[in-house]
Amino acid sequence: MRLAVYCDGSFVVTKPYGVRNELVDNFLKDRANWVLEKLEYFKSLGGLGIFRNDEAHYQKHAKEALEFAMQKVEELNKFYNFSYNKINVKNQKTRWGSCSKKGNLNFNYKILFLPEKIAEYVVVHEICHLKEFNHSRKFWNLVSVAIPDYDEIREELKSKNN
Numbered sequence: 001m002r003l004a005v006y007c008d009g010s011f012v013v014t015k016p017y018g019v020r021n022e023l024v025d026n027f028l029k030d031r032a033n034w035v036l037e038k039l040e041y042f043k044s045l046g047g048l049g050i051f052r053n054d055e056a057h058y059q060k061h062a063k064e065a066l067e068f069a070m071q072k073v074e075e076l077n078k079f080y081n082f083s084y085n086k087i088n089v090k091n092q093k094t095r096w097g098s099c100s101k102k103g104n105l106n107f108n109y110k111i112l113f114l115p116e117k118i119a120e121y122v123v124v125h126e127i128c129h130l131k132e133f134n135h136s137r138k139f140w141n142l143v144s145v146a147i148p149d150y151d152e153i154r155e156e157l158k159s160k161n162n
Contacts, residue, residue: 001027004094005038041159058091058109065089065109072123073105079146082130096122096157099129114157120146121153 001024002014015024028035066089073087085103092108099105105126111119124146132139143150 003027003031003035005035005042006093009039009042011035055091061112062089062091062109065107065112068112068119069105069107069123072120073127076120076123076146077127079124080127080131080142082127084127084130097126099126099133101133103130105130117153118157121150121157124150 001016001019003011004014005011013024013028015027066087069089070087073084077084083103084105085100086105088104088106089109089111090106095108096111096114097105097107107122107126111122114122121143124143127146128139128142132142140150147153
């Protein structure tokens with residue numbers, strides 16, 4: 001099962017087919033403190049991260065987010081000099097970024113609202129997928145070229161996400 005908490009206070013439980021509702025209830029009870037911590041975190045952002053995942057907010061920030069992502073890719077790809085096709089920003093609920101087999105780098109527009117070191121980690125993570133389309137040791141070694149403390153940042157992102 002998977003539990004995601006969003007900055008607007010909503011949350012979603014994803015369960016495998018056939019799992020009884022009783023198990024879902026227990027899953028939620030076991031994670032109640034974690035959910036409250038996430039909600040407190042979003043509240044602590046003072047409104048910066050509190051917005052609905054709606055089209056109007058996306059439209060308002062998409063251009064700025066694209067410019068930000070393009071600038072970060074240009075800056076951080078200097079460590080690698082990898083070729084890529086296009087850079088896009090999208091309105092995604094559960095992903096910060098992705099890299100396609102065609103070499104397109106895609107970022108969640110909300111990358112704009114992340115602390116800079118975390119946003120840079122997301123960008124480097126996707127840049128490194130241009131070379132290693134997996135999460136092997138080679139991939140993480142590539143990430144460490146630009147982000148030596150990627151493990152700590154990755155954990156921080158996980159604690160902020162879902």
